[in-house]
Amino acid sequence: xxxxxxxxxxxxxxxxxxxxxxxxxxxxxxxxxxxxxxxxxxxxxxxxxxxxxxxxxxxxxxxxxxxxxxxxxxxxxxxxxxxxxxxxxxxxxxxxxxxxxxxxxxxxxxxxxxxxxxxxxxxxxxxxxxxxxxxxxxxxxxxxxxxxxxxxxxxxxxxxxxxxxxxxxxxxxxxxxxxxxxxxxxxxxxxxxxxxxxxxxxxxxxxxxxxxxxxxxxxxxxxxxxxxxxxxxxxxxxxxxxxxxxxxxxxxxxxxxxxxxxxxxxxxxxxxxxxxxxxxxxxxxxxxxxxxxxxxxxxxxxxxxxxxxxxxxxxxxxxxxxxxxxxxxxxxxxxxxxxxxxxxxxxxxxxxxxxxxxxxxxxxxxxxxxxxxxxxxxxxxxxxxxxxxxxxxxxxxxxxxxxxxxxxxxxxxxxxxxxxxxxxxxxxxxxxx
Amino acid sequence: xxxxxxxxxxxxxxxxxxxxxxxxxxxxxxxxxxxxxxxxxxxxxxxxxxxxxxxxxxxxxxxxxxxxxxxxxxxxxxxxxxxxxxxxxxxxxxxxxxxxxxxxxxxxxxxxxxxxxxxxxxxxxxxxxxxxxxxxxxxxxxxxxxxxxxxxxxxxxxxxxxxxxxxxxxxxxxxxxxxxxxxxxxxxxxxxxxxxxxxxxxxxxxxxxxxxxxxxxxxxxxxxxxxxxxxxxxxxxxxxxxxxxxxxxxxxxxxxxxxxxxxxxxxxxxxxxxxxxxxxxxxxxxxxxxxxxxxxxxxxxxxxxxxxxxxxxxxxxxxxxxxxxxxxxxxxxxxxxxxxxxxxxxxxxxxxxxxxxxxxxxxxxxxxxxxxxxxxxxxxxxxxxxxxxxxxxxxxxxxxxxxxxxxxxxxxxxxxxxxxxxxxxxxxxxxxx
Numbered sequence: 092x093x094x095x096x097x098x099x100x101x102x103x104x105x106x107x108x109x110x111x112x113x114x115x116x117x118x119x120x121x122x123x124x125x126x127x128x129x130x131x132x133x134x135x136x137x138x139x140x141x142x143x144x145x146x147x148x149x150x151x152x153x154x155x156x157x158x159x160x161x162x163x164x165x166x167x168x169x170x171x172x173x174x175x176x177x178x179x180x181x182x183x184x185x186x187x188x189x190x191x192x193x194x195x196x197x198x199x200x201x202x203x204x205x206x207x208x209x210x211x212x213x214x215x216x217x218x219x220x221x222x223x224x225x226x227x228x229x230x231x232x233x234x235x236x237x238x239x240x241x242x243x244x245x246x247x248x249x250x251x252x253x254x255x256x257x258x259x260x261x262x263x264x265x266x267x268x269x270x271x272x273x274x275x276x277x278x279x280x281x282x283x284x285x286x287x288x289x290x291x292x293x294x295x296x297x298x299x300x301x302x303x304x305x306x307x308x309x310x311x312x313x314x315x316x317x318x319x320x321x322x323x324x325x326x327x328x329x330x331x332x333x334x335x336x337x338x339x340x341x342x343x344x345x346x347x348x349x350x351x352x353x354x355x356x357x358x359x360x361x362x363x364x365x366x367x368x369x370x371x372x373x374x375x376x377x378x379x380x381x382x383x384x385x386x387x388x389x390x391x392x393x394x395x396x397x398x399x400x401x402x403x404x405x406x407x408x409x410x411x412x413x414x415x416x417x418x419x420x421x422x423x424x425x426x427x428x429x430x431x432x433x434x435x436x437x438x439x440x441x442x443x444x445x446x447x448x449x450x451x452x453x454x455x456x457x458x459x460x461x462x463x464x465x466x467x468x469x470x471x472x473x474x475x476x477x478x479x480x481x482x483x484x485x486x487x488x489x490x491x492x493x494x495x496x497x498x499x500x501x502x503x504x505x506x507x508x509x510x511x512x513x514x515x516x517x518x519x520x521x522x523x524x
Numbered sequence: 525x526x527x528x529x530x531x532x533x534x535x536x537x538x539x540x541x542x543x544x545x546x547x548x549x550x551x552x553x554x555x556x557x558x559x560x561x562x563x564x565x566x567x568x569x570x571x572x573x574x575x576x577x578x579x580x581x582x583x584x585x586x587x588x589x590x591x592x593x594x595x596x597x598x599x600x601x602x603x604x605x606x607x608x609x610x611x612x613x614x615x616x617x618x619x620x621x622x623x624x625x626x627x628x629x630x631x632x633x634x635x636x637x638x639x640x641x642x643x644x645x646x647x648x649x650x651x652x653x654x655x656x657x658x659x660x661x662x663x664x665x666x667x668x669x670x671x672x673x674x675x676x677x678x679x680x681x682x683x684x685x686x687x688x689x690x691x692x693x694x695x696x697x698x699x700x701x702x703x704x705x706x707x708x709x710x711x712x713x714x715x716x717x718x719x720x721x722x723x724x725x726x727x728x729x730x731x732x733x734x735x736x737x738x739x740x741x742x743x744x745x746x747x748x749x750x751x752x753x754x755x756x757x758x759x760x761x762x763x764x765x766x767x768x769x770x771x772x773x774x775x776x777x778x779x780x781x782x783x784x785x786x787x788x789x790x791x792x793x794x795x796x797x798x799x800x801x802x803x804x805x806x807x808x809x810x811x812x813x814x815x816x817x818x819x820x821x822x823x824x825x826x827x828x829x830x831x832x833x834x835x836x837x838x839x840x841x842x843x844x845x846x847x848x849x850x851x852x853x854x855x856x857x858x859x860x861x862x863x864x865x866x867x868x869x870x871x872x873x874x875x876x877x878x879x880x881x882x883x884x885x886x887x888x889x890x891x892x893x894x895x896x897x898x899x900x901x902x903x904x905x906x907x908x909x910x911x912x913x914x915x916x917x918x919x920x921x922x923x924x925x926x927x928x929x930x931x932x933x934x935x936x937x938x939x940x941x942x943x944x945x946x947x948x949x950x951x952x953x954x955x956x957x
Contacts, residue, residue: 121899121918138574141567141594142855144899144916144928161574163594422575426911441906448881466554466577473874478859483577485554495577 121145122438125179127170128189129156131484131493132414132430135422136189137162139430145438150179157484158189173197180206187387187437188413191218192289209335209386209437210412217383218412221316222287228407231382233375235407236394237319240287244305247282250317255279283318284308296352321406323394327361328417329376332388332432332442339380340432340445341373342425347392347417353493354416356511357454359424359447362504368395368403375405388433390415416456416493421445423480423498424452449500451507455515457495459488462520465495471524472497472514479514554578555871558612560603561622562589564917564926565847565863568855569622570595572863578871583612590917591622606630613639620820620870621846624651625722642768642819642870643845650816651845654749655720661840664815666808668840669827670752673720676742677735680715683750688712716751717741729785754839756827760794761850762809765821765865765875772813773865773878774806775858780825780850786926787849789944790887792857792880795937801828801836808838821866823848849889849926854878856913856931857885882933884940888948890928892921895953898928904957905930905947912947 121144126133129151137147137158150166151159159165168175170193177200180186185207198212217224225238237254241247284305286295298320299305308315326347333339346361347354360369376391390411396404418429427435427443435442457465465488472479476499483495495518499510516522554577559566562584570580570591583599584592592598597615601608603626610633613619618640631645650657658671670687674680717738719728731753732738741748759780766772779794780787793802809824823844829837851862860868860876868875890898898921905912909932916928928951932943949955 120897121916134574137594138571141571142913142915143902144918146593146918159596160579161570161596163592163596163598165596435906440902442910443906444910464553469576469873473868473876477875477877480575481577482575483554485577485579
């Protein structure tokens, strides 16, 4: 596989076309992309890869996983087992991810074997370990909430008191020009505690008001990061894609509305965000992608804050190095989707145009509710809104589980948003009519 | 499978929501769509089905076929064998097609077994047998080129002479209001001969100037249809989708440019086509879909002619009852693609909005050339045009074979068309730069 890919790459320069290739080359020389993880991100990446003609191999926990249902070449195996990963990688020209849970040591071993891992472990560790991420963002001057690793509940109290004193703010205002450093001042409890590894969608995160409440966070024995609870105006996301070549594209900055710690609605572009702040958020994300050596899609989740002088501040909340929920709107709302661009980056192909195709695009997540029959709800939703774009993940319905999303687009934000809301609520079963 | 689907359908009315369903129903009740034929149309239908959450089963000749590369659940088998079809259908809630070659008798047998076949054999026979198609279109008053079944080369001469006499024109000007009946007048040789079954992309078609040249068409022993060679201005296609419910949508009428009998470029909408003619073409296609009982996508290939009084005439050339090359532009140029709407029709779901998303969309087919390495050409094409949409089929390159297509869209037709032309030519290897 690798050889065919190398030939493709070599001939791909097309510097000397010369004679038509020999018959032996008249086979498909398209690369094989291996995706680790069988979730909906792999499913939608496969969907985006079909037009590119690339071949997919999937490493999935079970044959029932979201992506395993729709990919032809599926290996069932445990991504935590190095030999499983090695066997999987042998049939692939490049490896990428549905999730960030593959142990860093395994990825380093694969790289040592000569496997192209994108994003590579040196970048990916920043999306796996919140402690490493915060330390690195501090280094490169990216504004973050005040933070430090805490040892125990008593240390959490000290962290809160440091905030009361208007003490050290973790973030510099350096190279990227954002963050005034005033946000941390005056904050004490509540404090946000996060295990540095293993959390997602609100799991592994605690908001605590006292030493007593802080106990849970330390129970797993994983290092704990304390962060000030930022008094934000709203949450934004800056999505960028970067190729090994160093080419990068930035999508419009979006507003991300969370409910119970889970992404609920995304509005593209973020309504009312001034051009300067939007450009700053994009620059922040591009800087992070470059400095951390990210290959593929990078989602930078941001807090938008209001400074004392009324200006907008931006603080980095989380990073994700894969297609991300805040970029699902691009499937129907951008010229090139995040999934297509992630693949193009992973393959070191020139990136596609990230610009929007509509004035407003809204994504609403479909969470599992009490009514399992989402297919039945298609009838009403499709008849009511012939422009609605439904994206289902093939997952069994469980209350609160992300099982799909809808996209709507148009010129009138309130109408576009209402259509997305209605469809998501109807699919879930929250509303009837 | 069928049972789950029936439950989905029943619960789908959502007339009484009542209590949450029992746990036994908390499994995915999404239907299984079986596609017969592993070509690029099945591949792209699968791609469009992923967001709908429906499951696919594919009956493919080989594991290397275009769709077999990307679908998870593939059965390798011969669609000409009834027992193979029966076994395949048992795992499906509905059957649809990548091509029109399944014997009518087999489809009737499947229907007798209770299998949902969409489009059904009674409709599909009109896309399989040009003799049946012409007879039926005559009956419902759809304008066609002058035509009749011919017995032998001498009969072809008589057919040509009938044309010289301005004789019987096969088409009425009836219910759909098109066709002035004057087109046939004055035509003699050349005559177009078509085997009534088995032809596509210029195969099974002869343009003959004499009795001697007519011999080849009769050699296969298949009935031969003679048609006047229409002096057309250009070729158009009217694409519509119809559901079992009777709902139908019409895409904008497109211009289809053929080279050597193979579709080369499609322009949506057809430039300069007056609104009346466009509406007439759509009405023709909707009428045919209804009268023939089509379920799914119907492509009506049309000749645009110029009447003696300068007005536009329309004659039906061919029908296809499946997604069609003239509808590939909808993947990137319409709100709902032909593939998504074909699936929605086959599943009797409400149809999606067929309107265009751009002022102009151009599709150019990528044919195999002498240079097999199309992946290598991605670098240049993607870098040159970040808005370019490439759709590859995973097929080995053979000269003249359709191996992919590109879509471009924008406000300036000549620019949009030039971009598509460049990309298709560069991928093929016709141009270098």
